[in-house]
Amino acid sequence: MVDSKNSWKAWLYLAPALVLLLVFTVWPIVNTLRMAFLEDYSGLMEKGGAVFNFGIGNFLKVIQYQRFLNCLKTTALLCVLTVPVSTVLALLISVALNSIKGLQKVLQTIFFLPYVTNSIAIGMVFAAMFNIVGSFLGSENELIVTAGIINNVIEFFGGSHVNWINVGSTYAANIFVMVVYIVWKALPFKILILLGGLQSINKQYYDAAKVDGTSKSRILTRITVPLLSPMIAYVVITSFINGFKEYTSIVGIFGENMGPADDKGRLNTMVGFIYDALSSNNQGRASAAALILFAIILVVTLINLQVSKKRVHY
Amino acid sequence: MKVELQNITKIFPSRNKKSNEMVVAVNDFTFTVPDGKLIGLLGPSGCGKSTTLYMISGLQKPTSGKIFFGEDDVTELPPEKRGIGLVFQNYALYPHMTVKQNILFPLQNLKGVDKLSKEQMLDRVDEVSKLVQLEQYLDRKPSEMSGGQQQRVAIARALVKMPRVLLLDEPLSNLDARLRLQTREEIRRIQRETGITTIFVTHDQEEAMSISDMIVVMKLGVIQQVGEPQEVYDNPVNLFVSKFLGTPPINVFNGHIRSGKLYIGEEVIADAKDVSDKEVYVGIRPEGFIVDPNGKLTCNLESREVMGRDVSIVSNHPESANPIVRSIVDSESPIDVDAQTIKYNIKKTKMFVFDKETEERIFLEGDKLPYHLTQYVQEKESVNSKSSEESTQEENS
Numbered sequence: 001m002v003d004s005k006n007s008w009k010a011w012l013y014l015a016p017a018l019v020l021l022l023v024f025t026v027w028p029i030v031n032t033l034r035m036a037f038l039e040d041y042s043g044l045m046e047k048g049g050a051v052f053n054f055g056i057g058n059f060l061k062v063i064q065y066q067r068f069l070n071c072l073k074t075t076a077l078l079c080v081l082t083v084p085v086s087t088v089l090a091l092l093i094s095v096a097l098n099s100i101k102g103l104q105k106v107l108q109t110i111f112f113l114p115y116v117t118n119s120i121a122i123g124m125v126f127a128a129m130f131n132i133v134g135s136f137l138g139s140e141n142e143l144i145v146t147a148g149i150i151n152n153v154i155e156f157f158g159g160s161h162v163n164w165i166n167v168g169s170t171y172a173a174n175i176f177v178m179v180v181y182i183v184w185k186a187l188p189f190k191i192l193i194l195l196g197g198l199q200s201i202n203k204q205y206y207d208a209a210k211v212d213g214t215s216k217s218r219i220l221t222r223i224t225v226p227l228l229s230p231m232i233a234y235v236v237i238t239s240f241i242n243g244f245k246e247y248t249s250i251v252g253i254f255g256e257n258m259g260p261a262d263d264k265g266r267l268n269t270m271v272g273f274i275y276d277a278l279s280s281n282n283q284g285r286a287s288a289a290a291l292i293l294f295a296i297i298l299v300v301t302l303i304n305l306q307v308s309k310k311r312v313h314y
Numbered sequence: 315m316k317v318e319l320q321n322i323t324k325i326f327p328s329r330n331k332k333s334n335e336m337v338v339a340v341n342d343f344t345f346t347v348p349d350g351k352l353i354g355l356l357g358p359s360g361c362g363k364s365t366t367l368y369m370i371s372g373l374q375k376p377t378s379g380k381i382f383f384g385e386d387d388v389t390e391l392p393p394e395k396r397g398i399g400l401v402f403q404n405y406a407l408y409p410h411m412t413v414k415q416n417i418l419f420p421l422q423n424l425k426g427v428d429k430l431s432k433e434q435m436l437d438r439v440d441e442v443s444k445l446v447q448l449e450q451y452l453d454r455k456p457s458e459m460s461g462g463q464q465q466r467v468a469i470a471r472a473l474v475k476m477p478r479v480l481l482l483d484e485p486l487s488n489l490d491a492r493l494r495l496q497t498r499e500e501i502r503r504i505q506r507e508t509g510i511t512t513i514f515v516t517h518d519q520e521e522a523m524s525i526s527d528m529i530v531v532m533k534l535g536v537i538q539q540v541g542e543p544q545e546v547y548d549n550p551v552n553l554f555v556s557k558f559l560g561t562p563p564i565n566v567f568n569g570h571i572r573s574g575k576l577y578i579g580e581e582v583i584a585d586a587k588d589v590s591d592k593e594v595y596v597g598i599r600p601e602g603f604i605v606d607p608n609g610k611l612t613c614n615l616e617s618r619e620v621m622g623r624d625v626s627i628v629s630n631h632p633e634s635a636n637p638i639v640r641s642i643v644d645s646e647s648p649i650d651v652d653a654q655t656i657k658y659n660i661k662k663t664k665m666f667v668f669d670k671e672t673e674e675r676i677f678l679e680g681d682k683l684p685y686h687l688t689q690y691v692q693e694k695e696s697v698n699s700k701s702s703e704e705s706t707q708e709e710n711s
Binding site for chain 2: 204207208213218222223227229
């Protein structure tokens, strides 16, 4: 314990961190709360001398916006689709990686590459894979220079090309592309965590299972998954949180339009909505939306924790 | 079920890729475990005893040699087809399952003709949990149990599928001293009740001697001696075995044989007829000393430790290979604590003479030689002529 005489020293040493936290974390949070509850707050208008009423008008307006509800739907849909798929895939890949010997290090590096690559750059590569270059799509004089790698593959197997992300594409096709992209991007981190967890499982459990003649599938479901459950819970919770904060992936593939050219903003997300509101000087609404997003993430995380309490062993 | 190991050798490739030095963990191990007996594999760490156990279990494959269970050659069989129960050193209980689920687990793996109905499985669990006295703990998780209880769960899990052979890897090493005594009696009782051939590994000689029907003393992957615990203790075939068995450990003196007499220093200890002159080690068990003012061996007295029934005398001797000479004598022995020296007579049956070079036993006239030990010595002698050079080299390194 520091005695009270010398406590100013402790405060002195803490000061740099405290100042930075106060300025860049605590104050923005307080300010967000303030702006959210001032109806129609705008920083520009405040400078002009406008006075705003205190109330929950911002929240009411935000949740009545069709645009906001669309963002919410897209975000939730992407979360619900990508989290289970990426978690299961990551689990299978890490179990497979853990069971091979020779190329483990090389493959581990390959699987980890997406993590250290710029997501906009990856997005552009994915966009190129799905993009149809040409014009007059769907018209009589249809002209296609290249339908993209994915469509080439589909056509190779006798299917007809799909309009994934171009003008006239469907919402379902857009979501499919986003799911593939987000899953691929989310894999490395999850594989890293799960592989680490797998490698820390005592090998004797597997020896014991082997002596008892346990089948491979039973070893996976009855031993590996339960022993890995704390890691799996961690991965699921963090990926739900990341999923609700999704924004850059959409920009990566669709650009700032957040959707195909004929339906801009179709794939906008919660963070995208907040960003748009901020940049159009609607800080009040942006703050309200940010708090709603925070509340949603909080609730989802609490549900996750509750579920994992029952499912996560020891 | 008789377990027969024929010329089992296990060679591990070198860890370091640059050097091609291989590790011979088990070297030409031949031994038959009689049906229904409790056998202790005993040796210092790194002597290959666990490797031997894992080869019997099938988790490791011998580099050469054959393993038979009864008449069946199981050398190439995977562990699950051998019908063994294995108890791991740290139990390897599944932490996310209750005791009951842990014990049920091996049964749920059974397929085809062996498949059991739910009732049959529960009956088996009941039966085996009664045997290990765990009935009231079935719904606990392993983490909620003491080490001794976990140990019993591990034994129950190994026994529930009615194995032909039960294997235990250092079963008592994770328990505290009191539990160790209790658990080793428990293991003995369970083994007696089930009559399953049981092989266990330990580095603790006391543990092995107290419960085994037979012990196998190993060193550097080679069997040193096989026999009933008392017999091995009373008649060690080499210096290593004599030093490894017994607490307090055996006292070793530098001695020599000159014209048919055994000397320690300048004192004649015993006759050694028909043995050529050579340097020897003389091992004397602590209980092999008799205090006698006219005794043959003179030691410098250091202190006396009273233990009630017995008295332990700490002394030293210039020719002793150990820093102190410890003897355990009758509490009524006449001991002059103020004297500088103490004289002992030696009980012949508690004294062993070993060749200094080969460290093999030299049997003096009058030494007891059980029939099968005679055979064993003869076998050893034929092998020794080949391997004695190697073993002394290993010793020196």
